[in-house]
Every structure is written in structure tokens, then in C-alpha cells.
Amino acid sequence: MKQKRFLLTEDRIPRQWYNIQADMPVKPLPMLNPSTGQPVKAEDLYPIFAEEACRQELDTEHRWFDIPEEVVEQYAYYRATPLVRAYGMEKELDTPAHIYFKNESVSPVGSHKLNSALAQAYYCKMEGVTNVTTETGAGQWGTALSYAARLFGLEAAVYQVRISYEQKPYRRSMMQVFGAQVTPSPSMSTRAGKDILTKSPHHQGSLGTAISEAVELARMTPGCKYTLGSVMNHVTLHQTVIGLEAEKQMELAGEYPDVVIACFGGGSNFGGISFPFMRHVFSGERKTRFVAAEPESCPKLTKGEFRYDFGDTAGYTPLMPMFSLGHEFTPANIHAGGLRYHGAGVIASQLLKDGYMEAADISQHDSFAAGCMFARCEGIIPAPESCHAIAATVKEALKCKESGESKVLLFNLSGHGLVDMSAYDQFLAGNI
């Protein structure tokens, strides 16, 4: 019997995260304080994020960060996630490529987001914080934070992008089951929300508006900190547990990836699976390609401009050097809510600029077509975001079919799409 799943025992769960900033040939430009124009220091971020997260954010020296024991304890409930050889998909595509995926959909909340939510909630708890707040697009991050907050005894308030709140009521329900308070954004509960709704009373929301509201809530509320589910360096740091596991698991499979593929919203699942492999490219040991799959309706990597921009609509965040479509960009109303963000994380932006990674634009139709094919071959209905990674993998696999090469493709299945079935309905009805 051919082995399909490559597992790791509990004692092989990584105990450290990998900080790619220590190894980058060109370090990222600093974030800037918009009022002074000066580089941001960790202390400047303390009022918003957990302090340890702020230190991790700006650290370009330490290659490894210890994962707190309490976080490893929680990782052990679902990690290591399986590495799976997608034999069904290979057969369907009739490709000589070897396709592997890392199955992050098996996390309790259904996506990779929990990897960072646990860390951020833990740091907040340790620092005496009582309340956390955040934004959520598709709802994956909000769900993860709601559960992590609950585990560490914190109250959670989530601003959910209004269009997602309406399109995905089950996500809201999940957060509420975990005990979180959920508000559609833009809302009248913040200055930022009121300003947006005054200008556009029917604004459908974006990650940018929801971030503004959550940041404002954190700033204005004693004992409350903000947490972010992607974009920031410390979030990607926490997600490297994915790639570090995958590295060990590919070894068990006796292979090494030629191409690593992930969908790209702010960059956390992409960085999570890619960066541990990328360090061997920096060292000259390997020649792996890294492909970020973004929606063609939000093409920050292929059509954005590398520049300093805000992370949110209201301009509450520091200025960040990134590929951006502009912080007031309102993306098309696509189902992959997690990919509707105007900018790319600072690290990924620098790596794209320096040629270490590439981007593929995927149409919504192609993403769902790939997702359905995957579901029928592998049984897992992927999140609309993850469908983009699958579509990009299909392209690579078909190139292999043409060239006859048996390349090893590894993609990250960042989450399942079980609460996104209405999107699949629309695809099956021919409306996408």
C-alpha cells in the first residue's frame, strides 16, 4: 500500500518558530510612524499589540524563537497536521508531478489561523490583558481568536467585514459558540466606523475598515489589546510551524519540494509554509520556487505598487513598506474573504521585490473549479481561499504533464470550506 499521510509524533512538533528576518539577504525597510516619519520601535507598538509580539515583529537578529510551553500544549491537540500525498488529484490531472498538501484544515477551528491565535492570546494573557479584539474577513481568523481567547480566559470582540457577516452566518455562529462578541464592520461603535458609514451608508466593509475599528477599540479600552491574523511579521513567524513540520514530513516521504504554493491574503499561510524552505534557498542549498496565489480581483502582488502605505482604511496603523493597491482600495465582492486585503506583508513584499517568490493571479471561476475537483478526488471541501492555492498547483501540475517532468509540488491547504457552501452552490449553479 502506498503511503498517503505523513504524520509526526507529538515529540516532533517544532519547539521553535523560524524568523526569516534573520536570514533575509536584504532586510525589510522599517515601518514608519506616520506623524514623525521615524522608524517604528517595538515600544511604539505596545499600546496596540502584546509586547512580546511587538518585539518579534521588529527582530531581525534572532533566527529562532521558542514556542511557549503553553502554546505547544495547545498545538499538540491538532499538530503536527498531516502531510498528504494527493494521489487522487495526480490521477485526475494525469500528471507525472508528485503533489503533496499540508492539511491545516484539521485544526479545531478549521484553518491554520489557530497557530498564531494561540500565541497571541497567550502573550496577552501573560501580560495581564483581559480583552482582545480583532477583525475578520472570511471569519477564519475571528473563529481562531475567539477559541484561543476562550482557552486562555480572555474576552474577545470581533469586527467581521459586513459582507462576510451576511454571506457567512455560520462563521458568526461559530465565534458566538466560542463566546465571542461579533459586530459587523463598518459599525457605529467606533469613530472610524461612523466616519465610513457617514460617507458611504451602505459600505460592505473590508479588512481595512474592520482593522480600523478593532485598533480603535483596543486603543480606547483599558486592558484590551488588538491582534491581527495576517500581514504582520510576528503572525507569519508563528505560522512557520507549518513549514517546519512539512520539512520533516517531506523527509519521511523521501522527497523535497520543487515548488511550494499557498494562497495569499496578507501572507501568513504563505510565509508559514514557505519561509522554512526558503532558508535553504538563501543558503544556496536548494533552488525551490515559491508561488503565492492571489485572486485576480485583488492583485496586489502582480499589479500593486511597492510603497509605504497604511494597513487600514482610517490610517491608524504605522506606514508599512509593501506591495499595495492603496489602503482605500475596496476589493470586488469575492467569496475568498481572506484574500480581499489591499496590501502584502512587509517580509513577503521585500522577498517578492528581491525575486525570491513569484505570484499567480487566479480567477474566481478557476479557483472554485479547482476546489471542486480537489473535493471529488480528496474528499475535503477546501476554503475559497485555499482553492486559489489548488488552482495554482493545477497549473504547475499541467505544466509538468506537458514537459513530462515529475516535479514535487507542495501546497498548503489552509482551511476547509464547510461554512462556505453557499459559494459552492453559486459555482455549481453557474453563477461564478
Added chain:
Amino acid sequence: MKQKRFLLTEDRIPRQWYNIQADMPVKPLPMLNPSTGQPVKAEDLYPIFAEEACRQELDTEHRWFDIPEEVVEQYAYYRATPLVRAYGMEKELDTPAHIYFKNESVSPVGSHKLNSALAQAYYCKMEGVTNVTTETGAGQWGTALSYAARLFGLEAAVYQVRISYEQKPYRRSMMQVFGAQVTPSPSMSTRAGKDILTKSPHHQGSLGTAISEAVELARMTPGCKYTLGSVMNHVTLHQTVIGLEAEKQMELAGEYPDVVIACFGGGSNFGGISFPFMRHVFSGERKTRFVAAEPESCPKLTKGEFRYDFGDTAGYTPLMPMFSLGHEFTPANIHAGGLRYHGAGVIASQLLKDGYMEAADISQHDSFAAGCMFARCEGIIPAPESCHAIAATVKEALKCKESGESKVLLFNLSGHGLVDMSAYDQFLAGNI
């Protein structure tokens, strides 16, 4: 770090299913042909089910059945499912009990149902069948069969209980993503459906009506066989892979269950986890208790009558000796659609009669309260059916708290509830 998950490597996945009929101190009474009153022979069932399933159904001699290699191949995608120590739940309940659960929710389709769907679809394929049909209540079985049919190249037609079809549109979508044709039952597509709708034009459907329709379709369609997701002996046989794995995993945990708990609809997940442990009770080696958790609104085990009854509303099936509320019983409109069946499987009925198992009636409110507590402690939102098992486990754990006993409790988490979030909404809104 305390170990939470007990996994098995691929080579330790069971290669045989356990047939409890070979070991039962009192064998089940025969099924009867309703027109002749004579015991049913395997051949009598051939027009309906796969022939191998029919032989397994009536076999009281062979203790072990080999799992076909092609089925093991598919099991290997998700099995062995994890055995998890529910430390969070223990802490929440402040109980000295050790609580373990077998996590069947990690199967590709989200429940234990795939264990039998794969076997039945495989046998159909081997026997030259081209189409399969079935009924589904909550949608878990229909989803599993749809995917299994797809894997083995069969067309699937699913009759979904109308109330579930309307309450759980995401389940229908999942089946459609896997390529199945889904019809709400009762429908006008069969004689049985027409008869029911003539009498009750607004009939909300039941497993009994849907079974009648699917059986009729199978009988009337060349190359089409019927498959069933619970109740029948061969289905429970396939599900014993759960308990056989759990036995090995409990050994890894260094414990042995004092009480094994599962929810009970037709009995397949209950039998699946229980029967392998029950054989050691038959042999006198162990004194394990087995608790079947049923909804108090469909109390066939505690308030049903042990008698010969039909398995479906129209009376198409053989007469089966079972605890039943009557084949025309229409259960209350509860959210645990998988537990809304009027009768218990033949084997479980005999075991209940003979005192080898017991039953607990759970109110819908208690089931969701337990499910929410579990979700907040363990991160997994359980299926409404599985919530019944959790509620029964809570009762046992609280008894331990009272008595100070550190009993080992093992329950089956038969599936997740991610497509049942509207039920949780209603619970959180105080409507349940």
C-alpha cells in the same frame, strides 16, 4: 507535557472488521420475509444490497471479515482517527474521571459514516453496479456515500429527509459538490413518496419515508443498488474499525474504558465503538458498561417495544426484530436528524434486551448545552447527534465527581457540526 492525542501509524490500521454476531451469547432473531413469514436468506436481499453486504448481514459464524485492500487504501487517508484525552472538558467539569474521545469528525466528509460508505460503494463497484441510492437524515450518511460513490466511479442518488434538506442546505451542497443527485423526501419521484404526499401533502419526511423511496428506486432501476448508513448489521460491522482502533489507542494511553458512550440513531456509531470492547465482556475478561445516548423525543431504546417491525414507512423492508416506536412513527423535529429513526438495529436490540448495554435519554437542550461546553473546551463544534454522547458523558463524569471515582470514560465524537450552525444559533438565542 501530558499526551493528548494517541495516534496509530498506517501499518496499525485494522485489516479486519469484527463481527459481534459470532460471539453474542444469544444470537439475534432472524429477519422475516413479510409475505411468507419465513426467515430472510442472503439471496433474498441481493436485489437491494450489494451481495457481499447481504452475506455479512446474516453471518453469525465468522468473527472477523477482511477489509478489502481498496477500502484500507481509502481508510489510510484519514484513519486511524485520533483518540484524544479531553483534558479541557475534565477541567471544566472538575471531575476525577478520565475522559477520552475518538475523533471521527476528522474524516474527509466530517463523520464516521465514511467507514461504511467506502465498503458498500466498493462492493457495489466490484459486483458491476453502476448506480447507488440511499436516504439521509442529517446529511452525514448522504455526504459520505456521495463521496465514496465518486471515488469508485458510481453515480449516487440521495433522498434527503425534507426537513433536513430545508434546515441544512449546506449538506445538500456538499453532496452536490461530490457530484450526487439530491432529492428531498417525500418526493413525487416514487410510488412510496406519492402515496405519502397524497395522504399528507406537507409531510416533513423521516428516515422511514426516505428509505422507502431509495429502496423503491433501487428495485426499479437496473444496475442500481441501495445502501444504508446505519441499522443494518453489515453497516455496524464496517464501523467496528472505530472500536478496534480505540482499543489499540487506549493501550497506548495505558488505560481501559470503564464506560463506552455513543449517540444512538440506528446504532452504527454506537456499535462501531462498543462492539470490539464488548467482546471482552462476553468472555468475562472485563466489566465495561455501554451507554447509548438517544434523544428523549425519539426514545426507542427506553420506551420502544421489542417486536418485529418494518425498517421503513412503506413496509418495503423485511420485518426486523427490534426495539421500535413503530414504523409509522414521525419523530419531533429535532436538529439531530441522524437520531430521528423509529427503530434500533437488530444486534443492538438483542444486546439491550440481554442487558449488555443501557440507554440514556437526553433532552435537546441538554445536548446543545453539552456541545457548546465541549466546543469551548476542545475547540471542535460537535454534530447535534454527537452532542447527545457528550451530554451522556457529562452525566457520567459528574457522577464520578460525586463519588470521587476516577473512572475512564470513552465516547465517540461521531462527527462535527459545522454545517449545523443554525441549530447552535437557535440554542444560543434561547430557543432550544
